[in-house]
Every structure is written in structure tokens, then in C-alpha cells.
Amino acid sequence: MKNQTKAKINKGFYSSLKISSYICCGIALTALVGVILFVMIRGTGHISLQLLFGDPKDGDTILPAFLGTLRLVAVSILLAVPLGIFTAVFLVEYMRGKGKLVRLIRLTVETLAAIPSIVYGLFGYLVFVVALSWGYSMWGGGITLAVMILPTIVRSTEESLLSVPDSYREGALALGASKVRTIFKVTLPSASSGIVTSVVLAVGRVVSESAVLILTVGMVVNKIPAALTEPGTSLALDIYYFANFGKPDEAAATAVVLLLFVLALNLLAALCGKLIRKKYGDNA
Amino acid sequence: MSIRVKYETELNSVYNKLIAMCRSVETAIERSIDSLITRNDDLAKEVIRDDKRIDGIEHEIEQDCLKILLLEHPVASDFREVSATLKMITDLERIADQAADISELALQFGDERFIKEPTHIKEMAKLAALMVKDSVLSLINKDRELARALDDRDDRVDALFGVIKSDLVALIQKDKNNVDQAILFMMIAKYLERISDHAVNIGEWVEYAITGSHKVG
Amino acid sequence: MKEFDTELGISVTGCNLWYGELQALKNIDMEIAEREITAFIGPSGCGKSTFLKTLNRMNDLVENCRIEGRFIIGGVDIYAKDTDVNLLRKNVGMVFQKPNPFPMSVYDNIAFAPRTFGIKKRSELDEIVEKSLRRASIWDDLKDRLKKSALGLSGGQQQRLCIARALAAEPKILLMDEPTSALDPISTGKIEDLMSELKTELTIVIVTHNMQQATRIADKTAFFYLGELIEYAETETLFTTPKDRRTENYITGRFG
Numbered sequence: 001m002k003n004q005t006k007a008k009i010n011k012g013f014y015s016s017l018k019i020s021s022y023i024c025c026g027i028a029l030t031a032l033v034g035v036i037l038f039v040m041i042r043g044t045g046h047i048s049l050q051l052l053f054g055d056p057k058d059g060d061t062i063l064p065a066f067l068g069t070l071r072l073v074a075v076s077i078l079l080a081v082p083l084g085i086f087t088a089v090f091l092v093e094y095m096r097g098k099g100k101l102v103r104l105i106r107l108t109v110e111t112l113a114a115i116p117s118i119v120y121g122l123f124g125y126l127v128f129v130v131a132l133s134w135g136y137s138m139w140g141g142g143i144t145l146a147v148m149i150l151p152t153i154v155r156s157t158e159e160s161l162l163s164v165p166d167s168y169r170e171g172a173l174a175l176g177a178s179k180v181r182t183i184f185k186v187t188l189p190s191a192s193s194g195i196v197t198s199v200v201l202a203v204g205r206v207v208s209e210s211a212v213l214i215l216t217v218g219m220v221v222n223k224i225p226a227a228l229t230e231p232g233t234s235l236a237l238d239i240y241y242f243a244n245f246g247k248p249d250e251a252a253a254t255a256v257v258l259l260l261f262v263l264a265l266n267l268l269a270a271l272c273g274k275l276i277r278k279k280y281g282d283n284a
Numbered sequence: 285m286s287i288r289v290k291y292e293t294e295l296n297s298v299y300n301k302l303i304a305m306c307r308s309v310e311t312a313i314e315r316s317i318d319s320l321i322t323r324n325d326d327l328a329k330e331v332i333r334d335d336k337r338i339d340g341i342e343h344e345i346e347q348d349c350l351k352i353l354l355l356e357h358p359v360a361s362d363f364r365e366v367s368a369t370l371k372m373i374t375d376l377e378r379i380a381d382q383a384a385d386i387s388e389l390a391l392q393f394g395d396e397r398f399i400k401e402p403t404h405i406k407e408m409a410k411l412a413a414l415m416v417k418d419s420v421l422s423l424i425n426k427d428r429e430l431a432r433a434l435d436d437r438d439d440r441v442d443a444l445f446g447v448i449k450s451d452l453v454a455l456i457q458k459d460k461n462n463v464d465q466a467i468l469f470m471m472i473a474k475y476l477e478r479i480s481d482h483a484v485n486i487g488e489w490v491e492y493a494i495t496g497s498h499k500v501g
Numbered sequence: 502m503k504e505f506d507t508e509l510g511i512s513v514t515g516c517n518l519w520y521g522e523l524q525a526l527k528n529i530d531m532e533i534a535e536r537e538i539t540a541f542i543g544p545s546g547c548g549k550s551t552f553l554k555t556l557n558r559m560n561d562l563v564e565n566c567r568i569e570g571r572f573i574i575g576g577v578d579i580y581a582k583d584t585d586v587n588l589l590r591k592n593v594g595m596v597f598q599k600p601n602p603f604p605m606s607v608y609d610n611i612a613f614a615p616r617t618f619g620i621k622k623r624s625e626l627d628e629i630v631e632k633s634l635r636r637a638s639i640w641d642d643l644k645d646r647l648k649k650s651a652l653g654l655s656g657g658q659q660q661r662l663c664i665a666r667a668l669a670a671e672p673k674i675l676l677m678d679e680p681t682s683a684l685d686p687i688s689t690g691k692i693e694d695l696m697s698e699l700k701t702e703l704t705i706v707i708v709t710h711n712m713q714q715a716t717r718i719a720d721k722t723a724f725f726y727l728g729e730l731i732e733y734a735e736t737e738t739l740f741t742t743p744k745d746r747r748t749e750n751y752i753t754g755r756f757g
Contacts, residue, residue: 173562
């Protein structure tokens with residue numbers, strides 16, 4: 001009898017938990033969808049051909065920002081991805097994820113991952129703009145962004161490599177493959193899905209970063225930089241610029257573009273993942 | 285300590301049944317000879333009845349052994365014991381059959397006087413019965429020497445069989461009327477000779493159970 | 502380095518192996534005949550898998566593993582300084598307890614070893630893939646799925662694929678570490694049949710926990726206990742008349 005009462009109370013407790021989780025989920029969803037909807041409604045109407053592709057001489061345009069963003073992504077990814085992957089390979093495959101050096105590198109990487117981006121910006125500013133006297137430049141910004149996303153890429157590549165079953169490595173080595181061949185033909189391909197995801201997340205961070213860029217790339221809007229050594233802008237910077245200089249409509253429109261850009265990026269990532277899974281089988 | 289309690293129990297049960305069967309067979313031989321010498325028809329009939337019971341025990345042990353082979357996959361000494369048991373019970377059952385046959389022959393003498401006192405038959409029976417007894421003892425005590433010695437003892441039984449045969453031939457030549465009894469004695473002697481052969485077989489299986497090598501012969 | 506002979510027997514003398522301070526193998530001497538199946542049995546942790554792994558130097562991968570002794574395979578001292586480990590592993594293939602096909606197509610799995618050793622021509626690879634799958638008796642099952650991922654196969658098919666993958670390296674010796682322990686009885690039966698077929702051309706050494714499996718397929722059986730080779734004999738002899746009390750106790754299921 002007593003147990004039955006207890007069971008009843010438990011049942012009530014659990015169903016109230018269930019209901020509150022539904023409610024929380026609803027609130028979170030409303031907030032997220034709300035932001036997207038708000039940006040969309042507020043910005044979509046202000047997107048114009050001039051804003052998107054117009055000549056900077058004719059007025060405000062985000063074409064330089066769009067190209068700038070692509071350049072920054074290219075520079076930072078091309079630098080950080082190979083560096084990050086090789087670092088992770090070294091840590092996992094050669095140091096077996098153990099030892100003092102690995103612990104030190106890991107601690108550094110984790111600390112760097114937790115540092116606010118403005119600190120990276122300051123670093124980029126002091127090194128590239130001041131010490132190397134490059135002035136504001138796409139290079140400086142790209143390299144700083146690369147340094148900023150490096151820890152994330154190292155960490156998640158490491159995780160992906162660690163999650164590759166040892167039986168794959170053993171299998172390849174037992175067939176007479178050398179260590180390098182094992183890593184490049186078996187281990188890395190098996191981890192590729194996780195690595196791609198981390199790269200896409202990194203791209204997302206680059207695209208949405210602004211603090212670093214203010215201090216390194218400068219904020220030269222409405223001008224397409226001729227070379228990577230020149231200052232420039234990005235989509236996120238343009239939003240900041242428009243909002244700061246009394247152009248909320250343009251800011252909202254740029255936000256819509258940025259949002260769509262990120263969405264496209266995510267879809268691309270999903271597609272890549274799907275292709276990789278198709279190539280390497282189900283649990284890769 | 286064993287970790288296979290059920291298996292161990294099954295093996296023990298088969299072993300105990302085997303020993304019991306051996307005892308029954310021993311008794312059967314002794315009684316069949318007694319029934320002949322003391323002309324005790326009741327005892328002879330009892331031996332014949334008991335043969336049916338021994339057949340039943342054989343069947344039961346056989347089923348148990350097959351079940352163990354199928355379900356427990358015995359190996360090493362267990363395998364040797366179970367397979368030796370399967371072979372031994374056939375020999376034991378044959379011995380019991382022959383004891384029953386001897387009893388049936390004993391009944392056929394009816395009230396007639398023996399043409400000759402069966403002293404050699406008696407001695408042969410004593411030897412054969414002792415061989416069966418010792419074969420069983422060698423199994424119980426895992427006594428390899430005792431089991432092995434059975435082969436030599438069989439030679440003495442065979443020699444006695446030869447003596448009996450020539451005695452009976454002489455008796456027939458002396459008086460044609462002796463033929464009927466002579467044939468009965470001859471058959472009894474032959475059965476006893478077979479019994480000692482079976483005892484030798486049992487000894488060989490005991491040796492196999494102990495050492496794993498089985499002598500062909 | 503000396504080439505491996507075509508006929509491959511294994512000869513081990515004075516094998517001692519330590520994992521750090523723990524001695525896992527003690528003074529093992531063993532001759533393994535070619536073109537026979539030799540089974541290693543023994544309780545978990547007795548050293549049988551460890552010993553198997555010393556034969557293609559997979560123990561090199563284990564940290565703090567120290568080994569001594571003479572290991573001669575096909576006339577080559579496999580622990581000599583100038584021994585090419587990769588070539589050794591090509592000649593001494595290995596199949597693992599859990600099927601471990603690579604996350605790639607059936608074809609690429611099989612072609613992995615030949616590609617490792619420099620074969621690039623498509624026609625040549627096609628031939629090796631078909632031959633290896635046929636030798637592993639799985640060609641008919643897989644010939645229409647060569648481009649499909651190997652991870653989509655059933656456990657039994659995966660294990661036979663792994664055997665085919667090992668065979669594609671043209672090994673002379675095949676080491677199998679409990680190859681059927683993760684499989685159902687039918688797949689197990691297929692792999693046992695396969696082993697019996699392969700032994701006409703290969704030397705096979707198998708670690709197994711399944712003693713019936715050892716009695717079914719192995720010509721010789723070795724019993725390991727606490728890092729020692731206790732008894733090594735013809736399978737029939739070992740399972741009917743073991744010489745050592747410990748062997749008897751283990752195979753009859755009475756321990757201690």
C-alpha cells in the first residue's frame with residue numbers, strides 16, 4: 001500500500017519533470033526562432049541590389065565585406081586546418097595521447113580555446129599592426145583568426161582521432177602498412193567526418209568574428225581591397241559599422257545575408273558529412 | 285575443486301551404476317556355477333531372471349554415457365572413462381548373458397548323474413569368476429597392473445579349456461551315451477572361456493581409461 | 502635482410518616477455534609445423550594471445566613491452582635489427598577477434614595490402630580482389646557489393662572479408678586471435694571449414710577459448726597457463742591423454 005502511494009508520488013514527480021522539460025524546450029525554441037524571425041523580418045525588406053553587388057562609389061554595399069569574409073575564411077582555414085590536423089596527429093598517433101608534452105600542449109590548447117576573442121585581437125594588433133608594422137591588413141586578420149580557431153581544430157581533430165577504434169590501426173599495421181600509411185589511408189579518413197564538422201564550426205566562428213577584425217583588419221567599408229596586405233572588412237564588421245553609424249536598416253539586411261551565409265555553410269557541412277559517410281560506411 | 289557440479293554428479297552416478305552392474309555380473313557367474321554343481325534349479329532360474337535386470341542396467345548406463353558425450357563433451361580422463369564405460373558394459377552384459385546360458389544348460393542336466401565330476405569346469409569357473417572380479421577391482425582401484433595381468437590369466441583358462449575338451453573326447457570315445465552330457469559340458473566350458481575373454485577386454489578398457497592407450501587384441 | 506622462405510615453419514626458443522615489471526611469457530620453446538593448424542588454448546590472461554602477437558611483432562605496439570628469445574620464421578630471425586617489420590607482417594598475416602574491416606568499400610579493403618606493397622594497376626588489383634575473396638569463400642556473397650561499404654556486412658561476412666583482406670597480402674602464415682568468438686555458430690562453421698581448406702597452402706595458428714573448436718580443426722594444440730607453455734601435443738593426444746595435471750584440469754573444466 002505504502003509502495004503504491006510512493007509509486008503514485010513518483011509518477012506525479014516524473015510527469016511534472018516531463019512537462020517542465022517541454023516548457024523549457026518551448027521557451028528556448030521561441031527565443032531562437034524569435035531571433036531568426038526578427039532579423040529576417042527586420043532585414044529582408046532592405047536588401048537591395050545596390051547593397052549586395054553595388055559599386056562602392058554609388059553608396060553603401062556589402063560586396064567588399066562579402067569578399068573580405070571569403071578571403072579571411074580562406075586564409076585562416078588554409079593555415080589553421082593543416083596545422084591543426086598535423087598537431088592532432090602528432091599528439092594522438094605519435095605521442096599516444098600521453099606524456100608531459102601532450103599534457104602541456106593540451107592545457108595550452110584548452111586555455112587558448114577559452115580566451116575571449118578580443119584578446120586574440122589585441123595579440124594580432126600588437127604583433128602584425130604594431131610590431132611588424134603591416135598596418136591593418138587582411139593577412140594580419142587571417143593569421144590572427146587562424147591562431148584563434150587552431151585550438152578548436154586541434155582539440156576536435158584529436159577527439160575524432162581518439163574515437164577511431166584501435167582495431168583499424170591494428171588491422172592496417174598487421175597487413176604490413178607503415179605507420180604513416182596507416183594514418184593517412186585508414187585513421188584520418190575514418191576520422192574525416194568529425195574533422196569536417198570541426199572545420200565547418202571553425203568557419204562559422206571566422207565568419208561571425210568581429211572583435212579580432214576591428215583590431216587587425218581595420219574597418220574599411222565600401223572599398224574592395226586590392227591585395228591581402230591591405231585593410232578591409234567583413235560581413236560581421238559591416239553590421240557593426242552600419243549599426244554604429246546610424247544605418248540600422250542596412251545593418252539588419254547585412255545580418256540577413258550573414259545568416260543565410262551561415263545556413264548555407266551548415267548545409268554544406270551536412271552534405272559533406274553525408275558524402276563521407278557514403279564513401280566510408282556507416283559509422284565513420 | 286570442480287566448477288562443474290552437475291557434470292561431476294552425472295559422472296559419479298554413471299560410475300556408481302557401473303560398479304553396481306559389475307557386482308551383479310560377478311554374482312551371476314558364481315550363482316550359475318553353483319546352480320550347476322549343486323544341481324539347484326531354483327538358483328539357475330534366478331540367474332536367468334537376473335540377466336534381464338542386468339540388460340536393463342546396461343541400457344540405462346549406455347543412455348547416461350551417450351547423454352554425457354552429447355551434452356558435456358567430456359575430454360581427457362573424463363572422456364576415457366565414459367568411452368571405456370560404454371565398451372565395458374557391453375562386455376559385462378555379454379558375461380551376464382553367458383552366465384544365464386550356463387544356468388539354462390545346468391537345467392538341461394535334469395536329474396541325470398554327471399558322467400564325470402566337473403572338477404576342471406569348477407576350477408575354470410573359479411578362475412573366470414575371479415578374473416571378472418579382478419577386472420572390476422582394477423577399475424575401482426585404477427590398478428593398471430591388475431588389469432594388465434588378466435591377459436596372462438586368460439591363458440590358464442584357455443589351457444583348462446583344452447584339457448576339458450580332450451577329457452570329453454576321451455569320454456565320448458569310451459561310451460557313445462556320454463555324448464549328450466559331453467556336449468553340454470563342452471558348451472559350458474566354451475562359455476566360461478568366453479567369460480574370461482570378456483574379463484580381459486574389460487581389463488584392456490580399464491587400462492585405456494587409466495593410460496589412454498588401448499591394446500588391440 | 503634475408504628473404505622469407507616459401508616454406509614457413511615457426512621456431513621459438515627461450516621466449517620471455519614482460520609488460521613493464523609483469524612477466525607475461527616465461528621461457529617458451531615451441532616449434533610450429535608448416536601447413537598445419539596449431540591451436541593455443543588456456544584461461545584468459547595465460548599469455549596465449551600475447552605469444553601469438555609476438556609472431557608478427559604486433560607486441561611492438563604495446564608500451565613497455567620487453568621481449569627476449571629467438572624467433573625464427575621461414576629462416577629469418579624476426580627480431581633481428583635489419584628485419585623489415587612491414588615485410589614480416591605481410592608474410593605473417595593476422596585476423597582479429599572482432600571483425601575489423603576498414604570503413605571503406607569491400608574492394609578497397611581487400612586492395613589495401615596489395616596497394617601498400619606497390620600494386621597500382623587496376624586489372625592486377627581486380628584479379629587479386631577476386632582471388633582473395635574466392636579463397637575466403639565469400640566471392641559469391643560479395644561480388645555484387647564490391648563498391649559497397651564493408652561496414653554494412655554481417656559479422657560473419659565481415660570476418661571472412663578480414664580473412665580475404667589478410668590473404669590478399671599473400672601471407673605464408675595466418676595468425677588468428679579468437680576469430681569466431683564474436684560470431685554465430687553458422688558463421689563459425691564456415692570459418693572453420695575455410696581454415697581447413699587454407700591449411701593446404703598456409704600455416705595457421707589460432708587462439709581459441711572454444712575447446713571444441715580446437716578439437717575440430719587443430720592438428721596440434723598448445724596449452725598455456727600463467728605465461729608458461731604447459732603442454733603441446735597432437736590435438737587428439739592432448740584432449741584424450743593430457744600429460745600434465747593442469748592441462749587435464751583446464752580442459753575438463755575443473756580448475757585448481
